[in-house]
Amino acid sequence: MIKSYSFSWALFLAVVMVGCSDYSQLNRDLEDYRPPTYTLSSPSQESEKPGGPAKTDFEREKKQIEKAKTLWEKALTSPRRETSFFIPSAELLKALKSAANDGETALEALGHPFALETLDTLVFLRNPRIQAAKDGVRAAIDTYSQVMALDDILRQYSAFTEKMMAEVGPMKGKEPMRTLFPFPGVLSLKGEIVTQSVREAFEQLEITLKTAVTDARKAYWNLLYLVKAEGINREVLDLYRHLEQVAASRYETGGTSYQDVIKVRIRREILEEDLKTVIEKERNVKSRILALLDLPPEARLSRPKDRNPPEMVPSLDGLYELARQRRQELKRMRARVGKMERLIELAETRILPQYTLGLSYYEDITTVRVGTSAQKPDFPVSTRADRGAGLPLKPWYGIGDAYIRETRQRLNALRKTLQNAEAETDLLVREAWYRLDLAKRDENLYRKSVLKLAKDALDVSTRAYEAGNVSFADVIASYGLYLNQNLSAERKLSDMGIAWADLEMVVGSPLSPKKKEVHP
Structure with a gap:
């Protein structure tokens, strides 16, 4: 009996030891297992x-x-010079950088005769x-x-x-x-x-x-004209005063009537009032500059430096294409067109049915689908109120599609508006170029011919009147002619600068070459 029990126990131990040995080997095999090479680069694992x-x-x-x-x-x-309308010079920008937040620095720069470039830079900063x-x-x-x-x-x-x-x-x-x-x-x-x-x-x-x-540039040229007009008025006013003295002397000696004295006095008083008007116009233009620079209205400004606008007139043929490329209003409209095109594409992406490979038909989601603890049924067991039998999966597709059609029409309208703006740009360039060409021709006429003739007529009539050889009416006419022609010549010169500014604004790009300043 004892031998039988001992044999059974020994057999049991042998079986257990063999089983433990197989289990340990199985664990080692599982740990050392490596999948085949082709499974390591499968799309499913790479995507995870x-x-x-x-x-x-x-x-x-x-x-x-x-x-x-x-x-x-x-x-x-x-900003880049190729795309920007105005970029100040590095020297001026460095010198006036503090003026961006300090009004005193800006006033100091304008407290003495200032250049056009200085004004442009201050406007850029302030x-x-x-x-x-x-x-x-x-x-x-x-x-x-x-x-x-x-x-x-x-x-x-x-x-x-x-x-x-x-x-x-x-x-x-x-x-x-x-x-x-x-x-x-x-x-x-x-x-x-x-x-x-x-x-x-x-x-x-x-x-x-x-x-x-x-x-700012227009204000600069207008202020420069008014400063010169003030000087011309003062010069002619002195001539009228001298003429009044001559007329009074001749009246005292019986060489003329008192009516001549009254006429010259009337002209003198009118010119004095015109001088006051010119001074007030100067203050108006200076107030305009102060407003552009965000400076107090009571601040005092000096006069602009004397300078001449560019003498050349650019070729009209090249300006049309340049304006269509560089004019900022056209570029802004093109950006709006591009934005609306992409908005429509985005709306179509979210509304219209898209091409699909069917990768989302069967999702890798583990849920209990059967039994009392089911989390998700295998198929729909009810119908939502807004998705009855036969209704599309996107019940509001029609609303979105109507919105896309409406936006497409708005895009077409915007493209036509852009086309019209391009045509109007050609007209604006032509008109701005004409004003510049006209101002240039008028300025040449006054500078080369009219001013010299008016000055000669004034000198001859003044000497002849003092000698008693011409009538007083001829003298008054020569004085008025000299005054008007001098004012017109300076006005045409400033009109050239204003026409340059208008042409550059229409084209959207700087055109004039840099000029050296003429110091007073």
């Missing part, structure tokens, strides 16, 4: 890697948007409209951050709502195609829409800049 195609594309689009944002920020702080337009550009650039932040939040939500399968295999998220939102293509479209919005804001900034700079 952290750097899979979907996530890689999304990150690449984010980097493109961040790069575009950086480039626009750089363009705002360091004009409130330009600063407001720059803030608008910064706001448009910040839209990039809004696009990326919103999409990051949506993708984080998608990541948190993934189904984790911790029971079998490695812990990894099962991310179906439906939860890959927003898609990289949609994010790219959003980035392009924002780019067009930023481009539109930049062109609006350029429009504001060229308007403010052109206003």
